Amino acid sequence: MQHPLKLGIAGLGTVGAGLLHLLAHQKRHLDRRVGRQIVVAGISARTKAKDRGVDLSNITWFDDPVKLAEDPNIEVFVELIGGADGVAKAAVEAALRAGKHVVTANKALLAEHGVALAELAEEHRVALNFEAAVAGGIPVIKTLRESLSANEVHRVYGILNGTCNYILTTMTDEARSFDDVLKEAQAHGYAEADPTFDVGGFDTAHKLAILASLAFGTRVSFDQIDVEGIETITEADIEAAADMGYCIKLLGVAMQTKSGIEARVNPAMVPKHSAIAEVSGVTNGVAIDANYCGSLLLVGPGAGARSTASAVASDIVDIARGKILAPFLTPTRNLKAYTKAKIGAHKGAYYVRLSVYDRPGGMAAIAKRMGDREISIESMVQRRPRASLPGIGAHQDTGTPAAVVLITHETTEEAIRGAVDAIEKDGKVSERPQVIRIEKLHENAAPDGAEG
Amino acid sequence: MQHPLKLGIAGLGTVGAGLLHLLAHQKRHLDRRVGRQIVVAGISARTKAKDRGVDLSNITWFDDPVKLAEDPNIEVFVELIGGADGVAKAAVEAALRAGKHVVTANKALLAEHGVALAELAEEHRVALNFEAAVAGGIPVIKTLRESLSANEVHRVYGILNGTCNYILTTMTDEARSFDDVLKEAQAHGYAEADPTFDVGGFDTAHKLAILASLAFGTRVSFDQIDVEGIETITEADIEAAADMGYCIKLLGVAMQTKSGIEARVNPAMVPKHSAIAEVSGVTNGVAIDANYCGSLLLVGPGAGARSTASAVASDIVDIARGKILAPFLTPTRNLKAYTKAKIGAHKGAYYVRLSVYDRPGGMAAIAKRMGDREISIESMVQRRPRASLPGIGAHQDTGTPAAVVLITHETTEEAIRGAVDAIEKDGKVSERPQVIRIEKLHENAAPDGAEG
Known part of the structure; x- marks a missing residue:
């Protein structure tokens, strides 16, 4: 048996405590499977006194995580502090410079400084593993780095934020408003007091930046992502979407x-009868379209103490087994520059909800603006307003707006935004039209005769 | 850069040709990502003359795959011949004994001789990788061996045979009979002339045997699996299932x-609104319930030249990167003996479809037989017979049977089988009742307050 692998763990919040719990409770299982003991040699957190449900009395305590990162007694530094800068970054850098392997669950750190840290790791020939940084317990980093390494990836997409998915699922299942569900989620502690980071799409963007780099072999470019949140989604949109499938x-x-x-991060329409549509509540789902493998969808817990700890532990086990890969798969010197496509060039179908003044010519003007840009309409529904649905208007009286929902055929972002701007300027609508992209999913390939 | 990794590939059918195609077309991509060339140094197949769409003129040809396996010029033997015994087994054994790494897509070989081959591999300190043997392009072997290595797995289950899923999906979508869809699938080459291996559930059982060993750390025990196929599923069952959700x-x-x-392998009822229910056509889906990670579902192509080649290539890349793990994760000497649970002890809810003679006392007798065994009924529907539905009876006339469908609450296999046997003996039904297990899926956990 090899010598024990000694860890230093910094940050003992939800995930840190979960990891200590896992390492204690799964010890025999891990010893047997890994053939090597994994030992916690040092810990660091803001408060020493707090009861974390695990006996810490035999583990060396460090007030300063940087000191823990540099401690000669540890081989692996596990960073569970969080935050893109500050002490988390300082400690990870110190660990890498001291030749320690690093395991982190910190998506913000990787999204903003991933390449610089990967360079440090490669320079010192140590691991920088981050399975837990994206989609919690779902093994998407390993799938991209290892299982798909012979493939070129065309697209990676998914439901990467449990809070948003919980809010949208509850709005859908219970026909309630965004504000109402958000308030409840905050009361239960599922959403932060300042929910912007989650509901504004920024957390999803951090994770997407990491996935995009792994998928395409490019430098991590968080600031190149177009981000829209879910704050503008109304019950009217959810109901109209359901009616249209x-x-x-x-x-x-x-x-x-x-x-x-x-x-991009955006609220998107997906077909009701698809596996990704069934990813509900706090569950995450990540899909990958690759040139040989085809399309994969991985569904599982995107957060939570136990599942995130499981992902952190898998990174530690890889190190215990001696497997050290380049952090972004491709050595950083070979990472391609990130070239951003113009979002205006996006091609796809769209959902458009308009509050049209019920007067002659309203619909004709809208149709003209669409036609001018060669946007063709796949289906159109004029929805009966209900008093309970915000964004639709309470009355059917002449003069009050009626909700009209359109699904377009494939067009470009530029065309649809131009049409909608023109419609708004025409004064035929009572509020800014709602525009939601329809995401085209992979269609199942026909069977090709190979067995099984 | 390290010296090139030299492969010998035996078997140039669909998957073998797909692998040659991948290695040729993805060469630059692989060189850049792996940092090491992967070269095909030798090949073997039954027919040399056949055009496989790839230039083979510079590759040494072997008539005998065993000779290829032992050739000093190769480091990795890739077995794509198929079959549990015969030349595939002989060649893999020869390769392992000669100290070559082995990559195989052969589920039958592993299901029946996996442990013996793993022992050979461990003895010679070489890899025996088989990602492609289960669920094609879905990285389920890597997920079980690596991502979940800190977890105890409670259950692994899934849709593992594309032919069966294609038949069931088509029966459901087009309201057609098993025989009708099977014949069409055979005509198109999606199903074999003798379909028993697929539709009888044996292919699924081979794959399940491999997954169970990895999941539970036990010896592979293909012969301990209870196997039922899909031949008895009627349109009446599919329609009644849909009505009941x-x-x-x-x-x-x-x-x-x-x-x-x-x-066990069996046709099972799953809730219509679940991600696994949306796994349609030839697509496969594998779910894993683990004690820390929670529940994962992996969906993707279960077969096909390109996706299977992608999985084989990922095994080769792992070897090129120097990663050699024990084939079944746990060293074979530590694998636990396989203890089979009695199928009679299975706990779960059941779907039961009965053709009940429409005479006084029929339903009462059935209810009594269920009640005797403390089986309680969650819902019951008497379905109107339709001329077009086999298994239901063509007429509503007195004396002809009516279809009654029951969903039970949780009970045991022993109780339900006892009740059904007694009902049959009572002479109240016109044919053997159809009994289908309802598979309880993992329910999404409530959010637990961890971020993201």
């Missing part, structure tokens, strides 16, 4: 296009 | 129970 999900999407990488 | 899928299920491992 769709479900609304907040997706992070990164795809290769001829003009560069299109990376 | 279910969808029928052929599942392989392996779970830890108090009395041992319950491993």
Whole structure:
């Protein structure tokens, strides 16, 4: 048996405590499977006194995580502090410079400083593993780094934020408003007091930046992502979507296009009868379209102490087994520059909800603005307003707006935004039209005769 | 850069040709990502003359795959011949004995001789990788061996046979009979002339045997699996299932129970609104319930030249990167003996379809037989017979049977089988009742306050 692998763990919040719990409770299982003991040699957190449900009395305590990172007694530094800068970054850098392997669950750190840290790791020939940084317990980092290494990835997309998916699922299942569900989620502690980071799509963007780099072999470029949140989604949209066979999900999407990488976070329509539409509540789902493998969808817990600890532990086990890969798969010197595609060039179908003044010519003017840009309409529904549905208008009286919902055929972002701007200027609508992208999913390939 | 990794590939059918295609077309991509060239140094197949769409003129040809396996010029032997015994087994054994790494897509070989081959591999300190043997392009072997290595797995289950899923999906979508869809599938080459291996559930059982061993750390025990196929599923079952909120899928299920491992292949009811119910056509889906990670579902192509080649290539890349793990994760000497749970002890809800003679006392007798065994009924529907539905009876006239469909609350296999046997003996039904297990899926956990 090899000598024990000694860990230093910094940050003992939900995930840190979960990891200590896992390492204690799964010790025999891990010893047997890994053939090597994994030992916690040092810990660091803001408060020493707090009861974390695990006996810490035999573990060396460090007030300063940087000191823990540099401690000669540890081989692996596990960073569970969080935050893109500050002490988390300082400690990870110190660990890498001291030749320690690093395991982190910190998506913000990787999204903003991933390449610089990967360079440090490669320079010192140590691991920088981050399975837990994206989609919690779902093994998407390993799948991209290892299982798909012979493939070129066309697109990676998914439901990457449990809070948003919980809010959208509850709005859909219980026909309630965004504000109402958000308040409840905050009261239960599922959403932060300042929910912007989650509901505004920024957390999803951090994760997408990491996935895009792994998928396309490019430098991590968080600031190149177009981000929309779910704050503008109304019950009217959810109900109209359902009637038309769709479900609304907040997706992070990164795809290769001829003009560069299109990376965006936006509420998207997905077909109601699809596996990704069934990813509900706090569950996450990540889909990958690759040139040989085809399309994969991985569904599982995107957060939570136990599942995130499981992902952190898998990174530690890889190190215990001696497996050290380049952090972004491709050595950083070979990472391609990130070329951003113009979002205006996005091609796809759209959902458009308009509050049209019920007067002659309203619909004709709208149709003209669409026709001018060669946007053709796949289906159109004029929805009966209900008093309970915000954004639709309470009355059917002449003069009050009627909700009209359109699904377009494939067009471009530029065309649809131009049409909608023109419609608004025409004064035929009572509020800014709602525009939601329809995400085209992979269609199942026909069987090709191979066995099984 | 390291020296090139030299492969010998035996078997140039669909997957073998797909692998040659991948290695040729993805060469630059692989060189850049792996940092090491992967070269095909030798090949072997039954017919040399056949055009496989790839230039083979510079590759040494071997008539005998065993000779290729032993050739000093190769480091990795890739076995794509197929079959549990015969030349595939002989060649893999020869390769391992000669100290070559082995990559194989051969589920039958592993299901029947996996442990013996793993022992050979461990003895010679070489890899025996088989990602492609289960669920094609879905990285389920890597997920079990690596991503979940800190977890105890409670259950692994899934849709593992594309032919069966294609047949069931088509029966459901087009309201057609098993025989009708099977014939069409055979005509198109999606199903074999003798379809028993697929539709009888044996292919699924081979794959399940491999998954169960990895999941539970036990020896591979293909012969301990209870196998039922899809031949008895009628349109009446599919329609009744849909009415009651279910969808029928052929599942392989392996779970830890108090009395041992319950491993079975059977048509199962899954809730219509679940991600696994949306796994349609030839697509496969594998779900894993683990004690820390929670529940994962992996969906993707279960077969096909390109996706299987992608999985084989990922195994080769792992070897090129120097990663050699024990084939079944746990060293074979530490694998636990396989203890089979009695299938009679299976606990779950059931779907039962009965053709009841429409005479006084028929339903009362059925209710009594159920009540005797403390089976309680969750819902019951008497379905109107339709001329077009086999298994239901063509007329509503007195004396002809009526279809009654029951969904039970949780009970045991022993109780339901006893009740059904007694009902049949009572002479109140016109044919053997149809009994289908309802598979309880993992319910999404409530959010637990961890971020993201």
